[in-house]
Amino acid sequence: VAPETKAVMKWLRSIPFVLSASLHGGELVVTYPYDYSRHPMEEKMFSPTPDEKMFKLLAKAYAEAHPVISDRSEHRCGGNFVKSGGIINGAEWYSFTGGMADFNYLHTNCFEVTVEVGCEKFPLEEELFTIWHENRDALLNYMEMVHRGIKGIVSDKFGNPIKNARISVRGIQHDVTTGN
Numbered sequence: 001v002a003p004e005t006k007a008v009m010k011w012l013r014s015i016p017f018v019l020s021a022s023l024h025g026g027e028l029v030v031t032y033p034y035d036y037s038r039h040p041m042e043e044k045m046f047s048p049t050p051d052e053k054m055f056k057l058l059a060k061a062y063a064e065a066h067p068v069i070s071d072r073s074e075h076r077c078g079g080n081f082v083k084s085g086g087i088i089n090g091a092e093w094y095s096f097t098g099g100m101a102d103f104n105y106l107h108t109n110c111f112e113v114t115v116e117v118g119c120e121k122f123p124l125e126e127e128l129f130t131i132w133h134e135n136r137d138a139l140l141n142y143m144e145m146v147h148r149g150i151k152g153i154v155s156d157k158f159g160n161p162i163k164n165a166r167i168s169v170r171g172i173q174h175d176v177t178t179g180n
Helices: 003-014 052-065 100-107 125-147
Strands: 019-024 027-032 087-089 111-118 166-169 172-177
Touching: 003 100, 019 100, 019 125, 027 052, 052 087, 052 111, 052 125, 100 111, 111 125
Parallel strands: 019 111, 027 087
Antiparallel strands: 027 111, 166 172
16 A cells, blocks of 8 residues: 555544545546445446445535536547436446545545546646536535534533444444544
């Protein structure tokens, strides 16, 4: 694991982040965990987390606010994701190990999607301004999703916060823990 990746992992474990996004280039789609197929010999196999509904909601929040990802035209980069609304389960697109979205979900309270922000893997400098404007409102819409889901304070009978309390939701086999 690269030193910068280790540093991010340590940072994620030390601060109770709940939402993040990884920005990539080369396509127009929002992917969500799992990125690694439960069957490692299978490519393009749907591999949902227990929080599939929430991840789809998060991915849609980004995709629907992005003017190009939400474009229903088949004649654009990423046209193969039009039928799925510009979102896809990561492993269903292609399976890979070591992704931060999977790490965040499995080892922290942080839900992360991967946003492929544009058709070019390495856009030219003069394209960055347009890419920023195409993604700005989608990023803001996504950040507002932080207010969805579980939030509050878990405290003892004296009102003191309980650190590392495990919170379970009936029907979802993925617990979260309280922060400091």
